[in-house]
Amino acid sequence: MLNIQNPIEARKIIRKNEYKDQTAGTANKYVQGNLCILPSKYAMDFASFCQKNPKPCPLIGFGTKGDPSLKDLGDIDIRTDVPQYRIWEKGKIIDEPYDIKKYWNEDLTTFVLGCSMSFELPLIEAGIPIQHIENDTIVPMYRTSIDCEPAGQFSGKLVVSMRPLNSKDAIRSIQISSRFPAVHGAPIHLGDPSEIGIKDIMNPEYGDPPKTFKNNEIPVFWACGVTPQSVLQDSKPDFCITHAPGKMLITDKLNNDLAAL
Amino acid sequence: MLNIQNPIEARKIIRKNEYKDQTAGTANKYVQGNLCILPSKYAMDFASFCQKNPKPCPLIGFGTKGDPSLKDLGDIDIRTDVPQYRIWEKGKIIDEPYDIKKYWNEDLTTFVLGCSMSFELPLIEAGIPIQHIENDTIVPMYRTSIDCEPAGQFSGKLVVSMRPLNSKDAIRSIQISSRFPAVHGAPIHLGDPSEIGIKDIMNPEYGDPPKTFKNNEIPVFWACGVTPQSVLQDSKPDFCITHAPGKMLITDKLNNDLAAL
Structure with a gap:
């Protein structure tokens, strides 16, 4: 870099x-x-x-x-x-x-x-470790089972990015990213990936796989700007x-x- | 009532x-x-x-x-x-x-x-179901393993109140309660109760036990104003x-x- x-x-x-x-x-x-x-x-x-x-x-x-x-x-x-x-x-x-x-x-x-990079810096500045940045890999991104609101010929599934965080950092990250509605805002989900149709958290559709989850880390999911690319594939x-x-x-x-x- | x-x-x-x-x-x-x-x-x-x-x-x-x-x-x-x-x-x-x-x-x-009641009304007004209010019971409260900062002769463990919420409502409740730092503010923990020393989520030390957790509900924990009573017992x-x-x-x-x- x-x-x-x-x-x-x-x-x-x-x-x-x-x-x-x-x-x-x-x-x-x-x-x-x-x-x-x-x-x-x-x-x-x-x-x-x-x-x-x-x-x-x-x-x-x-x-x-x-x-x-x-x-x-x-x-x-x-x-x-x-x-x-x-x-x-x-x-x-x-x-x-x-x-x-x-x-x-x-x-x-x-x-x-x-793009979520705009809230990642404030997260890091708040002392929250962001795994994919620490490992110099691309954030893992997943195609969910959640339908976007269709418009004209554009429709498709929501894509999310995922950051593993402990509970304390997950809570703080929700506060911080809520300040940035113009760059995805608060997460759309946390915890069980299967609830939003993600079958294998270690196999993202875009970006690099996450490293291991530490014992106390849960996956936190934000809406992702790659969604349009998934929608273009469908539409x-x-x-x-x-x-x-x-x-x-x-x-x-x-x-x-x-x-x- | x-x-x-x-x-x-x-x-x-x-x-x-x-x-x-x-x-x-x-x-x-x-x-x-x-x-x-x-x-x-x-x-x-x-x-x-x-x-x-x-x-x-x-x-x-x-x-x-x-x-x-x-x-x-x-x-x-x-x-x-x-x-x-x-x-x-x-x-x-x-x-x-x-x-x-x-x-x-x-x-x-x-x-x-x-007291947390001050943010429960905004939660309800946001359409978030609060189990203990719906059941007309007292919110379940737990003595955690987290030490408060001692001051003079006062010291003791943090007490938390718990509300079962699905992921979406958990995220929204973090945003809403963050607006109210004067009444406990954002949660201090969510997910695995054992991480904060709670052995049995169905057996709170204060208040009434929670009803069942629905499939997609996780426990969300706020610092609780009963903490001083726990501290008084210790101090x-x-x-x-x-x-x-x-x-x-x-x-x-x-x-x-x-x-x-």
Whole structure:
């Protein structure tokens, strides 16, 4: 991980295709976002899907049709400013490029969704150990049995991220993440994974498996910004672009600007 | 339970020794308090104990030596305005009178501590079922293995109250009770009771046993205002007066006045 704490510096390196790592830890006082770029015919339905599912899909950036900039979030060119992308056709990944200059066109609309990294720093600052960060792995993410609220052609299952925490830290993490409704807010579940349709906690659908659970640790589950990728697999739009998991858009917005309290 | 929603009316009935029930549900928009009355030689140590243990002992009223009124909390005469008292000598209960006129003297200081009833109403208003209220029983309370911070001669184990909740309601209850730091605030534990030294969840030391736990319910534990009574049993001051469990002081302060947010 590069030790860059300035988001503009970080994007400069990313823009030159010189950044191949995950973005966790880079400019970590600043909001990082999940990306979804769609043709205009899907844009309203996707905006509606985000509105109906604010926990997994908290919309923090909304581009103008055909415009690759996102002025609200910084001096951003969305065609180059994410370390790695995924290109989807009818629910299948057809490419994972480092920029999307050749895929961009005048009909595309950009959506940026908040990400749990924004509350992980406050958790760490509160002395709560975050296993996947301590192990430098990607947070484990699971497809649950919980249906998102459908909107137009978009429907699918909620994806959650999981952090093993002891009871005391679980309680504190609920308080802290509640301050950040724009980046998933409070957990949606804790304890028995089977209650939300997770069969094997050691086999996440996305990210890396958790290490062992200590004796007094319980799994705590937050709605996850990878949900749209799961929904895209189910809903199969003709075309769309997302970020590659763990390789997020780094914005100029401070995490603390997203705190409700 | 009498359906009296005005705290002044409620105290009028209590003052005449015409109220024999528990106070839960009576004037339930208003703060109810745990009582502890001590000779002046213990008063500073007990005040310090409360300051060091704000979760179990949130001090909401502090009388003047020899003065039975508590003007901050309403037109209160502490000698008559609690439905039932306990008189303690060297850690043993020697009487449970309906007023303390014959025990009151010029050397006594009154302490009133916040109580979980103040956050139970907001929980119910949020649609969270509270088992012991639905069953009209007293909340189950347990002596834990957690030591309070000692102060002078006061030391002892933390007592907790327990409410069985499903995961979703547990998370919401943490958010709601966090708004009320003056009445125990967020839970201190959830899940495995043995982690805090509770051997048998079906056998509480105070209050009534819980009914069954539903499949998806976990025990959620809050610091409890009965802690001072447990501490008094351990610390054995020559003399002191408390309320009888469930028979609290009803004040004129609105629960919502205690909300931090």
